[in-house]
Amino acid sequence: MRLAPRPSTRCVAVATTLLLLAGCSSGSGSGSASSRPAPTSSVPSSAAAAPVQVKGAPAELAALVARVYTGADLGGAASRTAAAALEARQPSTGRVTGTATTGTWRGQQVAVVTVGRDVTLAVAAKPGAWRVVGGWWPSLDVPRPSLGSGPRWVLALGSDARRGQPLDHTRADTIQVVGTDGRGGAGLMGMARDLWVPLATGGRGKINSAMALGGVRAQLRTVRNVTGLPIEGYVVIGFTGFKKVVDAQGGIPIVIPRTVDASHAGIVIRKGPQTLTGAQALAYARERKTLPDGDFGRSRHQGELLLAAAVKARLAGPGAIPSAMSTVSRYARTDLDGERMLTFLARFYRVNPAKVGRGVAQGGFGWAGGQSIVLLGPQARSLFADFADGNLS
Template sequence: MGTLSAHPSFAHPGKTARNPARRRRPFRAVLLLLLALVLLIPASAGAYLFNLGRIFDSETTKIENAFPDEATRPQPSFPGGAAGGAPGAGPAAAGGSPSDSGRSLNILVMGSDSRGATTEEATSGAGSNQRADTLMLVHIPADRSKIYSISLMRDLWVGIPDHGHAKINAALAFGGVPLMVQTVESLFGQRIDHIAMIDFEGFVGLTDALGGVQVDVPAPFVSYHDQIAFPAGPNTLDGKHALEFVRERYAFADGDYQRVRNQQAFVKALLARNLSADTLLNPLKVHNVVSAMAPFISVDGGLDAATIAGLAVELKDVRPRDMVMFTLPTRGTGTSTDGQSIVLTDPVAIEALSAAMAADTLGDYVAANGLEGGN
């Protein structure tokens, strides 16, 4: 079994010094979802919730202007897949959605490549130098039996409202979080109920707080920049090496596609670690996990500890096997008219996926397309 340790003496032959600037471009967004999942734990861990909630609410950053103008948005889903309510009316007018209970939910999880910009710039709604390096649309059905996570390729060529066509990750740079939400809502015709962002330091801290995470590497590879070897089979990764694992793309023939698959594999492994008895029955470890993550998290105002606690109760029976992760089907890669390397959307797949989300039948879509184990 390959083991990558956080011990100071750990080294790899040929490994070069890390470039601090480059380390600002990791897989960040996925872990924002994972913070929520840290709290989505069985009722047996309920004694921890008060303290975890206090840490979450006091240490996370709240995105004050997370959503676009209500008149531009799809209506929220209701039981049975129906939508209702006039634009701007009722609780949704505040930016988010009506009560989350009893209906399907969509959570946009993102991570950004700061490129010298700050989270405050992205969350202000103004343009900045940030890019959404990783995007995941998380769909939780009304019956709370599963969690579906749909990865969106960062180079997906889409229409960005009032900015023409561009790579989807540019929306954050053009108009901050509200424009990114509007772009994803326009792509799928589905309302985003909550938003979460994470900084890479939280990703490293969470992994180390758990004492490392074991990931089954399907085929051996060596990371392009730091020449770190990842042997085939189970690898126990500390935070820094996990970060290298999920951000690597140059070592693979299909680049970002394999990187996304690695990200998904790591999320599943991390979720399993979070829900293990070793974690849940150790109050100090649970406290350390949340404490390590919270300072590096930004969420919309509605995604507070009370909301997460409610989801914890509703999702108390969900286990790692109930989390389905796949990548939005595409038509492969291409080149834009201005010479950029892009990922081409598959309108047929998007339409079918959107219809399944609206009808709260995403499980049927997944089964019909053989996506239970990813793609």
């Protein structure tokens, strides 16, 4: 079953999948989530180069951005792909004024610098050691963005770990594959938890049991094997983290199409426009027993929440990414480094709204070992094949 997102928000629904699972920031996007905004940094111009000012940037980052705009050699201060993209740039001859926002990801500093329609993505593996890892620079006549090559996919997981349980060795309550084709298309694919599949740990079982049996990397390998998609990494978060980040962003404004009795949580979510708290959003995302289509309806609810959160993300723009990444780092676990995560998220601000889709991998019902299961059938396999280019449009 393919559910088409609403045109006004679908261009960022996929981008916010990971951020919603770990708290997409609804703030202005300026400054780090954990530090005071940095002052404006200025870099003197040479005789032929324009003066460069970057508000909110540490001095080392401002100096690096100045090298980008004056045409100076970047040396080792750029990734291979970013250096290749910037090699033929035309240096700016006018005054350059930009704004930097910073955050952290797995102990790495990350930054987004905007100059008009230009965006520079940078990462520092250690304090002060900034490196350009991607971006897009139309003002410098760079023809294409540098955001990693070809299709890319990331696995977003919600863990059902309770207090005292390991986040990454319990069942996966949410399994979503987020993808982008690198040419303006993207997709979000939910997977029913009860899909009966071969597990990376051996034997067959429900797809969400792989993490409980072998850890989050076993869950990643299982989803890779089942879908045939070379998913590059994962982000996993638990219930408590989800609730905290939703509350931290002031809740999620949404229009509920029909009243839902989230019996497992003792919460009734009324039909109509409202702003969900963290507890309400989690209940809405997890309820399935009272829904006529069970787990498939649950996946649909998750998509509705993502679409609602997308409105805030779209208004905030790329500068909000570092703050959101900081929030993710506080509550989630991942195997993606700062460069891969930053460039992956930034891809979704280059997406064509007409080339984004959503789907849920589902199938018929069956029984195995006395438990109800979902059989992996033609619908799911067709969806996997459709997603092989990173696009579900």
